[in-house]
Amino acid sequence: MIMTDQQPITPDPWQSLSQFTAARIALGRAGISLPTRACLDFQLAHALARDAVNIPLDFTELAERLAANGISSLSVQSQAENQRLYLQRPDLGRLLNPASQQCLTAHALLDFDAVVVVADGLSSTAIAHHAEPFLKLLLPELQARNYQLPPVCLAKYGRVAIGDAVAESFAARLCIVLIGERPGLSSPDSMGIYFTYQAKSGISTDADRNCISNIHANGLSYAQALYKLLFLIDTAEQLKLSGVNLKDETSTASEEIQGLK
Amino acid sequence: MYKTHLANQSYDFKTLRNLMAKASPARSGDYLAGVAAVNNLERVAAQWLLADVPLKQFLTEALVPYESDEVTRLIIDSHDTQAFAPISHLTVGDFRNWLLSDQADTATLNAIAAGLTPEMVAAVSKIMRIQDLILVAKKCRVITRFRGTIGLANRLSTRLQPNHPTDNPAGIAASILDGLLYGCGDAVIGINPATDNLEATTRLLHLLNDVIERYQIPTQACVLAHVTTTMKAIEQGAPVDLVFQSIAGTQKANDSFGINLAMLQEAHEMALALKRGTVGNNCMYFETGQGSALSANAHEGMDQQTCEARAYAVAREFKPLLVNTVVGFIGPEYLYDGKQIIRAGLEDHFCGKLLGLPMGCDVCYTNHAEADQDDMDMLLTQFTVAGGTFIMGVPGADDVMLNYQSTSFHDALYVRQVLGLRPAPEFEQWLQQHQLFDGDNRLIRKDVPALFGSVGLLPTK
Numbered sequence: 001m002i003m004t005d006q007q008p009i010t011p012d013p014w015q016s017l018s019q020f021t022a023a024r025i026a027l028g029r030a031g032i033s034l035p036t037r038a039c040l041d042f043q044l045a046h047a048l049a050r051d052a053v054n055i056p057l058d059f060t061e062l063a064e065r066l067a068a069n070g071i072s073s074l075s076v077q078s079q080a081e082n083q084r085l086y087l088q089r090p091d092l093g094r095l096l097n098p099a100s101q102q103c104l105t106a107h108a109l110l111d112f113d114a115v116v117v118v119a120d121g122l123s124s125t126a127i128a129h130h131a132e133p134f135l136k137l138l139l140p141e142l143q144a145r146n147y148q149l150p151p152v153c154l155a156k157y158g159r160v161a162i163g164d165a166v167a168e169s170f171a172a173r174l175c176i177v178l179i180g181e182r183p184g185l186s187s188p189d190s191m192g193i194y195f196t197y198q199a200k201s202g203i204s205t206d207a208d209r210n211c212i213s214n215i216h217a218n219g220l221s222y223a224q225a226l227y228k229l230l231f232l233i234d235t236a237e238q239l240k241l242s243g244v245n246l247k248d249e250t251s252t253a254s255e256e257i258q259g260l261k
Numbered sequence: 262m263y264k265t266h267l268a269n270q271s272y273d274f275k276t277l278r279n280l281m282a283k284a285s286p287a288r289s290g291d292y293l294a295g296v297a298a299v300n301n302l303e304r305v306a307a308q309w310l311l312a313d314v315p316l317k318q319f320l321t322e323a324l325v326p327y328e329s330d331e332v333t334r335l336i337i338d339s340h341d342t343q344a345f346a347p348i349s350h351l352t353v354g355d356f357r358n359w360l361l362s363d364q365a366d367t368a369t370l371n372a373i374a375a376g377l378t379p380e381m382v383a384a385v386s387k388i389m390r391i392q393d394l395i396l397v398a399k400k401c402r403v404i405t406r407f408r409g410t411i412g413l414a415n416r417l418s419t420r421l422q423p424n425h426p427t428d429n430p431a432g433i434a435a436s437i438l439d440g441l442l443y444g445c446g447d448a449v450i451g452i453n454p455a456t457d458n459l460e461a462t463t464r465l466l467h468l469l470n471d472v473i474e475r476y477q478i479p480t481q482a483c484v485l486a487h488v489t490t491t492m493k494a495i496e497q498g499a500p501v502d503l504v505f506q507s508i509a510g511t512q513k514a515n516d517s518f519g520i521n522l523a524m525l526q527e528a529h530e531m532a533l534a535l536k537r538g539t540v541g542n543n544c545m546y547f548e549t550g551q552g553s554a555l556s557a558n559a560h561e562g563m564d565q566q567t568c569e570a571r572a573y574a575v576a577r578e579f580k581p582l583l584v585n586t587v588v589g590f591i592g593p594e595y596l597y598d599g600k601q602i603i604r605a606g607l608e609d610h611f612c613g614k615l616l617g618l619p620m621g622c623d624v625c626y627t628n629h630a631e632a633d634q635d636d637m638d639m640l641l642t643q644f645t646v647a648g649g650t651f652i653m654g655v656p657g658a659d660d661v662m663l664n665y666q667s668t669s670f671h672d673a674l675y676v677r678q679v680l681g682l683r684p685a686p687e688f689e690q691w692l693q694q695h696q697l698f699d700g701d702n703r704l705i706r707k708d709v710p711a712l713f714g715s716v717g718l719l720p721t722k
Binding site for chain 1: 289292424426429431432434439442592593628633634656661669671675678707708709
């Protein structure tokens, strides 16, 4: 935006405090209102967040990118038939639609140890940006533990609990869900990971899960997230549970490996 | 009992709870709960029937059984028959007419407040348009006091909300200074802590206390931690002005919040005993929001607006300084878009005010709701026209900790200018004394006032 020299704006002489917070302070004012620049900054951030929610994830493109890295995948969909229904009916987003259920049943020829589910959730941008690079780090670690894994399941209109249905279909002990988190103005592409031991559709609740949140360029790095997830997996295997009784004790250690980002 | 025949259709709603839910204006949370009307005709049929229900019926037909729900017991046991007497002969439809009439002036509305139950006011709100909700709420006057006087005529107060994603003291202090210099913070300076534990809460309580004491600000502080955390902080001698808690309209939902009435009572008594108020002793701050009961799967078959009104019975018991409906925070599965958020905010304000509460509104939305800044401007303007008690002030309307959009310091100045609304008188005097506002309540400061010295003097730990 081109600014003219003569602006009827009263600036705030405490911009230096912005070093302490990402909050929108010291914006100045036009009259008593937001100056044009600050107003448009906000609209830009909101547009990115809204688009992250509303622009559908290109699942075909994601599957092709994964295939190019030797990662096979299956596409499934929840019982939400469209975006509007998906946003208003979280219950439908937790269940597989009949065609997807049949597809998984056809693939479930043996017992698996773990399933990895990638759901669009509330931010397609989060998954478009972070799912493929993270899976490239995660899958070798799971294979190194000699886990039997079915193809990665890509779930359209999925909520966290859709992973429970997938894990059950494959009789898998460990359920790992990568999902797009509700976008904030400052983090439209934040990915979360939910981990559940012995997931049961309709029975597992938030209290049975562990969550690793805030994975994006200015948040948790892939290396930090992976470190936390592997700690949870290995500890869950010992304790035979996940959720509130499985504490993430990696905070100090993960800070030490920040350099890996 | 609730049967009618309308436009060649027969309806039989069986219970008052069902009738209320079917009569409720459309919103996504009631569809999610499976209690909403299936079409417009069914909704209007329910509204016609609801208009004919005598107000007295609400005292005998509990929506959640008296035996199993302490909120119902509170509502019934605390009902003031004498206050109810002047309107006890009315139906819901008559009650609407009476509320809109000149008979229902400010003094009369104050006098009947204790005779109203949440279900009565929820019922009448369901057959009122937005202009009705505004007109009647505007006639109500609820005044509360701690270090300032909140709720006087032609005043609008603001909560300064300086949240930070890691509770960084310097980051919080920066947002507080920004807000104060924009004239915000007379309702409360209230922080949502990123971590709800005793140590973090105590640290933030001291930070707020230091700011208020150092600059002699006639306002009150609050750290919005769980009530049990705040009680522990009081026991350890931390400076607690207001005790905060989120509350809901059923016992089961309150259970899911880890609270009950006895616990709130104990917290209230502990806060009163501190005697930290200077002009009054309203020392509780409650937050509510439509959909909270359903999200805890504890709505007991009620629609979300009725659940919300019942939460106000809980609030009323403890004479709060502030009650805040956080209307758009919960997401589109409860309030889908700007239209639903706007109506819900005005319903909550109307119901709370009729019941005698100092109602504020967090005019807000999340990024997955079908809403934007224009919708917030509409609710903000309508809420303040309706005489809303207070709104939030968040730097640039962007809460970087809770990841949602609320109202900004600039927004508060906008409605004050357009509607000629002043801050609480004690705070207004402070603003004028330090040349932030002029005598006409206009923001005049250009530089940081001498009071604050250089901004480097701000407390950073």
